[in-house]
Amino acid sequence: MATITVNGQQRDVSADPDTPLLWALREELGLTGTKFGCGVGACGACTVHLDGEAVRSCQVALSDLGTGKVVTIEALSPAQAKALHPVQQAWIAAQVPQCGYCQPGMIMAVAALLARDPDPTEETIREQITNICRCGTYPRIVAAVRQAAASVRT
Amino acid sequence: MSESENLVNLSRRGVLVALGIGAGGLLLGRSSALLAATNDSPASFGPMLSIGPEGMVTLVVPSSEMGQGTQEALARIVAEELDCDFARIAVLLPWADPAFSNPAARRQITANSMTVSGYFMSLRKLGAGARAMLIQAAATRLGVAVEGLSVRSGQIFGGPRPLSFADIAADAAKLPVPANPALKDAAQFALIGAKSPRKDLYAKVTGTATFGIDVAEPDMIIAALVLAPHPEAAFTVKGLEDAAKLPGVVATVPVKGGVAILADRFWRAQKAAQIVSLAVTASPLAGLSDENLRAGMQAAFDAVVPAPFPNIEFTTFPPKLERADKAKVIAALAATPHRVEAAYEVPHLAHATMEPICCAARLDGDGLLIRGPLQDPALSREVGAKLTGLPLEKVRVEVTFLGGGFGRKWGTDFVVIAIQAAQAAPGRMVKTIWTREQDFAMDQFRPAFAVRSVATLDTAGRPTAIHSRISGESIAAYHKKAPFPGFEGLADANAAAQLIYGAYAVPQKLIEYHKTDLAVPVGFWRSVTMSQNAFFAESFIDEMAFAAGQDQLAFRLAMLENQPRIRAVLEKAAAMIGWQPRKPGTGKGKGRGIAFSYADNSFCAIAVEVTVTGKTLKIDRIASALDCGLVIDPVSTEGQISGGIVFGLQAALWGEVHFADGRPLAKNFGDYRMPLLADVPPIDVALIPGGQHPGPVGEASTPVIAPALCNAIADAGASRIRALPIARTLEV
Numbered sequence: 001m002a003t004i005t006v007n008g009q010q011r012d013v014s015a016d017p018d019t020p021l022l023w024a025l026r027e028e029l030g031l032t033g034t035k036f037g038c039g040v041g042a043c044g045a046c047t048v049h050l051d052g053e054a055v056r057s058c059q060v061a062l063s064d065l066g067t068g069k070v071v072t073i074e075a076l077s078p079a080q081a082k083a084l085h086p087v088q089q090a091w092i093a094a095q096v097p098q099c100g101y102c103q104p105g106m107i108m109a110v111a112a113l114l115a116r117d118p119d120p121t122e123e124t125i126r127e128q129i130t131n132i133c134r135c136g137t138y139p140r141i142v143a144a145v146r147q148a149a150a151s152v153r154t
Numbered sequence: 155m156s157e158s159e160n161l162v163n164l165s166r167r168g169v170l171v172a173l174g175i176g177a178g179g180l181l182l183g184r185s186s187a188l189l190a191a192t193n194d195s196p197a198s199f200g201p202m203l204s205i206g207p208e209g210m211v212t213l214v215v216p217s218s219e220m221g222q223g224t225q226e227a228l229a230r231i232v233a234e235e236l237d238c239d240f241a242r243i244a245v246l247l248p249w250a251d252p253a254f255s256n257p258a259a260r261r262q263i264t265a266n267s268m269t270v271s272g273y274f275m276s277l278r279k280l281g282a283g284a285r286a287m288l289i290q291a292a293a294t295r296l297g298v299a300v301e302g303l304s305v306r307s308g309q310i311f312g313g314p315r316p317l318s319f320a321d322i323a324a325d326a327a328k329l330p331v332p333a334n335p336a337l338k339d340a341a342q343f344a345l346i347g348a349k350s351p352r353k354d355l356y357a358k359v360t361g362t363a364t365f366g367i368d369v370a371e372p373d374m375i376i377a378a379l380v381l382a383p384h385p386e387a388a389f390t391v392k393g394l395e396d397a398a399k400l401p402g403v404v405a406t407v408p409v410k411g412g413v414a415i416l417a418d419r420f421w422r423a424q425k426a427a428q429i430v431s432l433a434v435t436a437s438p439l440a441g442l443s444d445e446n447l448r449a450g451m452q453a454a455f456d457a458v459v460p461a462p463f464p465n466i467e468f469t470t471f472p473p474k475l476e477r478a479d480k481a482k483v484i485a486a487l488a489a490t491p492h493r494v495e496a497a498y499e500v501p502h503l504a505h506a507t508m509e510p511i512c513c514a515a516r517l518d519g520d521g522l523l524i525r526g527p528l529q530d531p532a533l534s535r536e537v538g539a540k541l542t543g544l545p546l547e548k549v550r551v552e553v554t555f556l557g558g559g560f561g562r563k564w565g566t567d568f569v570v571i572a573i574q575a576a577q578a579a580p581g582r583m584v585k586t587i588w589t590r591e592q593d594f595a596m597d598q599f600r601p602a603f604a605v606r607s608v609a610t611l612d613t614a615g616r617p618t619a620i621h622s623r624i625s626g627e628s629i630a631a632y633h634k635k636a637p638f639p640g641f642e643g644l645a646d647a648n649a650a651a652q653l654i655y656g657a658y659a660v661p662q663k664l665i666e667y668h669k670t671d672l673a674v675p676v677g678f679w680r681s682v683t684m685s686q687n688a689f690f691a692e693s694f695i696d697e698m699a700f701a702a703g704q705d706q707l708a709f710r711l712a713m714l715e716n717q718p719r720i721r722a723v724l725e726k727a728a729a730m731i732g733w734q735p736r737k738p739g740t741g742k743g744k745g746r747g748i749a750f751s752y753a754d755n756s757f758c759a760i761a762v763e764v765t766v767t768g769k770t771l772k773i774d775r776i777a778s779a780l781d782c783g784l785v786i787d788p789v790s791t792e793g794q795i796s797g798g799i800v801f802g803l804q805a806a807l808w809g810e811v812h813f814a815d816g817r818p819l820a821k822n823f824g825d826y827r828m829p830l831l832a833d834v835p836p837i838d839v840a841l842i843p844g845g846q847h848p849g850p851v852g853e854a855s856t857p858v859i860a861p862a863l864c865n866a867i868a869d870a871g872a873s874r875i876r877a878l879p880i881a882r883t884l885e886v
């Protein structure tokens with residue numbers, strides 16, 4: 001039994017210690033917003049925040065988590081906040097999602113980017129966001145990130 | 155009580171509880187199918203629409219939502235005619251029911267980009283019929299004539315005070331359904347054509363949308379798989395007993411083409427699956443490699459008697475098939491000395507939906523429940539009945555959101571496996587999850603094809619005859635499908651249709667298919683036939699323009715005099731990149747290319763600008779113009795075009811499934827490169843409005859980017875690319 005910190009709560013998880021965080025989130029805690037896309041760290045569908053950094057949760061074993069604080073898409077906009085996170089708002093305004101499967105991971109990656117760089121250039125955005133979107137929603141993503149960045153700054 | 159009523163009632167209870175609106179509202183349709191009474195819409199729509207006592211409108215959208223936005227589009231169509239408050243309409247995902255059939259397909263299937271066009275008229279009538287009943291009920295209540303009443307945003311005006319739908323819904327439900335309700339004039343449309351965000355976006359940005367992989371129940375079992383390289387392969391299994399002893403493992407089960415390991419958690423099932431191995435003793439793919447695959451397709455040009463395929467004339471509906479006179483074509487080709495000849499090829503392609511293949515099923519005393527990301531719920535239901543021996547009414551199929559479909563989730567191979575896994579654990583939901591590696595290896599690929607084309611030009615440089623032959627595997631043959639009605643004795647349309655565009659006014663055209671037996675699992679991949687034939691057809695036309703020394707756009711337009719809508723999209727896309735007429739191939743490293751595809755009521759052109767420096771390709775920009783008739787949701791439509799271009803760009807640049815030792819080699823995204831944000835050039839999309847009826851969108855742009863790019867590369871002065879993917883020749 002491991003105790004992990006997810007979305008601000010201590011949670012006991014009985015999964016095998018080598019279980020990737022991705023599957024512990026999805027199957028032990030029912031947090032299915034974090035998606036399985038490849039299992040090898042290549043697609044980013046499983047992106048969560050670990051101590052504020054974007055990580056691909058399929059590549060983090062439960063036993064390696066220690067006291068790290070995990071935040072998933074379900075808690076990106078805190079429950080007490082009335083509105084969605086600026087990235088989520090920008091995603092709706094720019095109508096980014098198609099099938100939507102990659103978008104929780106995409107949004108978590110962008111939110112982490114904006115947390116460390118509140119005004120990223122287009123080049124930075126293109127270099128730093130390396131999640132795969134099979135529906136090809138990329139053309140709207142750069143504008144949506146800039147929109148989100150502008151509203152984070154104000 | 156009919157089967158569909160039964161299901162409806164069951165589901166209705168669930169719905170009403172979920173929405174907290176209690177029973178007693180208006181339920182339109184039932185099995186008495188609102189639309190069955192109308193002559194031009196024989197499809198029954200049954201129980202799609204209800205209005206609760208609080209005025210909440212609930213609509214079951216009959217199509218599968220896989221990113222294309224038809225859930226939103228269909229809801230808009232109903233709401234437009236109903237005049238309800240669109241903010242107060244709850245949209246539900248469908249289940250399998252004959253009442254939900256697409257009138258154009260005559261079954262409940264989401265494919266071929268025909269959802270919006272297929273359901274358009276029936277759903278308008280559904281909304282308009284309900285509106286007429288509500289007005290009638292209000293008129294009776296108020297003791298006034300219906301003519302004095304009007305509807306806006308869920309309120310009926312004209313009486314002493316406005317009546318809401320909630321006030322009148324129960325009365326309205328008792329009225330007869332009008333056979334031919336008056337429809338709005340297109341000029342009155344407010345929701346149709348609006349740029350407002352889709353209803354599904356909130357769930358998709360908060361992680362609350364339920365995809366197939368998210369199906370969950372207490373006590374659920376997860377199945378991981380060990381799969382042979384082909385569904386029909388024979389094999390022996392090693393390691394099962396050890397796997398069965400691992401923690402959490404519930405059962406090991408033979409399934410079609412492999413073994414399923416059932417456990418309480420995915421990771422445990424997966425760990426157990428990894429110690430099981432299959433030794434293949436016989437496989438339809440035995441010995442297959444890239445080399446003998448290509449050799450087989452080339453050999454078929456001589457060894458296999460070709461089947462013809464007619465030109466398709468889309469200006470009539472259903473499209474007319476015009477058969478070529480082979481003798482005349484051959485004579486025309488022999489008569490003129492100015493010949494253009496070329497050979498092309500394209501490889502197998504994977505779907506790689508972002509959500510790997512998955513499906514959940516539960517078999518218990520009530521019957522079989524299937525829940526998953528399904529493009530063909532109707533067929534999944536039939537498959538479920540057949541496998542379990544249950545009558546159809548005991549099989550319920552519920553469609554989740556699809557994390558991408560692109561044709562892959564039209565197949566039922568994974569549904570079969572999911573049901574077989576569930577049969578081993580009666581009473582419990584069993585969710586089968588494929589790994590990404592299995593999703594690649596056991597895909598039903600877009601087939602590889604080879605083409606040989608020859609044309610003759612007259613002294614003015616205009617083609618007088620084109621003969622194109624294609625070889626490769628038949629999707630219809632792999633799935634043992636009979637030809638479409640009216641296509642008997644002809645080539646498989648999935649291989650051969652539009653190999654030469656019927657739209658071009660060329661006096662003699664002949665398409666032939668040398669069917670090649672390969673036994674690679676193949677299936678429908680976004681845009682199907684056009685995915686290969688737009689490349690073959692539009693590359694070869696471009697080569698003729700080069701041979702004639704004429705500007706590529708002008709050369710095309712001269713053969714499209716009777717095609718105003720194609721001309722318009724070509725001219726628009728060209729204008730968007732500032733196309734200037736000049737001799738082709740003289741770009742000196744800077745090339746521009748153009749191409750188009752079309753279907754009934756849908757026309758898409760793409761123009762691109764590229765820079766070729768030595769062996770390196772840079773795509774400078776992409777512009778696309780689309781005329782898909784009436785646009786229901788312009789922002790979503792633009793997204794389908796730009797997203798479809800990115801999808802096609804992947805195939806054009808890098809898409810290629812290699813084979814060796816009788817199995818596909820693609821394992822994960824590392825072996826099948828996907829475009830990332832940094833790879834995608836600027837893409838502009840223009841929509842050209844065209845008419846009163848919506849046309850297909852989802853597949854329109856995908857096949858066009860490859861020929862546009864290769865044409866631009868040739869225009870830059872680099873060697874023409876005749877074999878995809880481009881990365882075989884150039885670095886990107």
Ligand code: FES
Pocket residue numbers: 035036037038039040041042043044045046047056057058059
């Ligand atoms: S599932 Fe973790 S990166 Fe793809």
Ligand code: FES
Pocket residue numbers: 097098099100101102103132133134135136137221508557558
């Ligand atoms: S929206 Fe479908 S994969 Fe990104």
